[in-house]
Amino acid sequence: MDLDAYRTEAEGFVSEISREYYRHFAGLQDELGIEAVYARHPGLFTRAAVEELRAALGDGAAAGDEARRRRYLLDFAVEGLLGRATRTQEAELAKREAELSLEIEGERIGFRESAVEQANEPDRDRRERIETARLAAIEERLNPLHEEVLETQHTVARELGWASYREMCAECKGIDLASLARETAAFSAATAAAYPDVVDAPLRRAVGVGLDAARRADLPRFFRCAEADARFPAASLVPALRDTLDRLGIDLDAQPNVVVDVERRPKKSPRAFCAPVRVPQEIHLVVPPIGGRDDYVALFHEAGHAEHYAHADPGLAFEFRVLGDNSVTEGFAFLFDHLIEDPEWLRRHLGGELDPELAAHVRAVRLLFVRRYAAKLGYELELHGAERPLEELAEDYAARLSAAVGVPWPSVTYLADVDPGFYAAAYLRAWALETHLRAALRESLGPAWFDEPEAGDFLRRLWREGQRRDAAELLAEEIGPPSRRLDFGAMLADLELEATPAPSRSR
Ligand SMILES: [Zn+2]
Numbered sequence: 001m002d003l004d005a006y007r008t009e010a011e012g013f014v015s016e017i018s019r020e021y022y023r024h025f026a027g028l029q030d031e032l033g034i035e036a037v038y039a040r041h042p043g044l045f046t047r048a049a050v051e052e053l054r055a056a057l058g059d060g061a062a063a064g065d066e067a068r069r070r071r072y073l074l075d076f077a078v079e080g081l082l083g084r085a086t087r088t089q090e091a092e093l094a095k096r097e098a099e100l101s102l103e104i105e106g107e108r109i110g111f112r113e114s115a116v117e118q119a120n121e122p123d124r125d126r127r128e129r130i131e132t133a134r135l136a137a138i139e140e141r142l143n144p145l146h147e148e149v150l151e152t153q154h155t156v157a158r159e160l161g162w163a164s165y166r167e168m169c170a171e172c173k174g175i176d177l178a179s180l181a182r183e184t185a186a187f188s189a190a191t192a193a194a195y196p197d198v199v200d201a202p203l204r205r206a207v208g209v210g211l212d213a214a215r216r217a218d219l220p221r222f223f224r225c226a227e228a229d230a231r232f233p234a235a236s237l238v239p240a241l242r243d244t245l246d247r248l249g250i251d252l253d254a255q256p257n258v259v260v261d262v263e264r265r266p267k268k269s270p271r272a273f274c275a276p277v278r279v280p281q282e283i284h285l286v287v288p289p290i291g292g293r294d295d296y297v298a299l300f301h302e303a304g305h306a307e308h309y310a311h312a313d314p315g316l317a318f319e320f321r322v323l324g325d326n327s328v329t330e331g332f333a334f335l336f337d338h339l340i341e342d343p344e345w346l347r348r349h350l351g352g353e354l355d356p357e358l359a360a361h362v363r364a365v366r367l368l369f370v371r372r373y374a375a376k377l378g379y380e381l382e383l384h385g386a387e388r389p390l391e392e393l394a395e396d397y398a399a400r401l402s403a404a405v406g407v408p409w410p411s412v413t414y415l416a417d418v419d420p421g422f423y424a425a426a427y428l429r430a431w432a433l434e435t436h437l438r439a440a441l442r443e444s445l446g447p448a449w450f451d452e453p454e455a456g457d458f459l460r461r462l463w464r465e466g467q468r469r470d471a472a473e474l475l476a477e478e479i480g481p482p483s484r485r486l487d488f489g490a491m492l493a494d495l496e497l498e499a500t501p502a503p504s505r506s507r
Contacts, residue, residue, distance in 0.1 A: 068324075325470035
């Protein structure tokens, strides 16, 4: 196989796909022309390409960066092949989700809006009726397609020569999923006793009942925390980002490669997003200028991705600029979105204090999310490991999620709640990376590290190499000390669930 020709074509494909997503979700074009992009690159995602890339990786001739590049390419080819194998069902799922509506007491609401409706609905019973209708729609209209997708993923993984989809992902992504699951299970065990106390009061304030009586339907309203919105006005949304970047030595308006789109357009996505169309030359940061706490979090998260991509060395190999371990880019995105709950950042950049109730809320939601994703990872290892009957898996999913979150969890979402390629693992590793990185920045630069130009210098140095190294390597080799592992100890300390360990030398 001509690896360089494959790389060139792969980069073209990624760029074309990103442009389609960008133009569609920015509201610039109605169609999402993914099919046409795949059709223009018929040779990229064939079984032969996967086999040749696997052989190129296994032949032992490549070491160091060349070996990494080949593994990232293999992961890209496998993901693309699976994406193509399931594209019909995925397109049908998207179509049904967009068309489905739920009938709630004679009123129709869109399936996709239903979580937003729940978040805005003060009446618990109506939240529950939305839940019941949504779960019924998932079971009847979506689960048959989700089952087909799952079967195809498992069949293709075996046809490609792996023992299971799980083995395939572990090898292509170079992540020891079993050991990560042990770490996260230990985190869940360590926080089990404190969890009800951390969550109960904020939950009661937001939805009117504590953990003993709460239902899954109450959670979107709990996460939303609409009471805090007044503190986060639309007019300050982009200026807050501009000022924050400015302190880090980044002039957002002068970055030729970061295109910020704040225009209002009827079909623009209601969530901020980042589209790295050409890395690092053309990165789009698309912002719906709405305001409210959620929008600040979304914008800062996406800005973290945008700056990570925008600062990649243009001379780096394509695999390092665009592919690799997504725990790294997610870690930088979390570092930025965490600022929205940082008391020192709030005081300096938005004026005013982080009131104790909001602080308790964000702590509870963070703990809930990490426990939820830990449970998801444990379940996904079962789902994608040895073949088990679907009913058994659905029960296993509900039992794990109920135990982790502390509310009765429905089994119906056992397939809809799963992202392909163990993305749950990337989020968990990113959360761990972010807490270690932030602790190191605080330790060397103080609680207002984000206002220190040195923090900007440090981040830009890490960003230059894109995702050449994975999250664990970055932590041990750059954030340090070298013995530091990508574990959840810093997260426990950050959540004040354990005595803060003795400070260690950072960077
Ligand atoms: Zn992200």
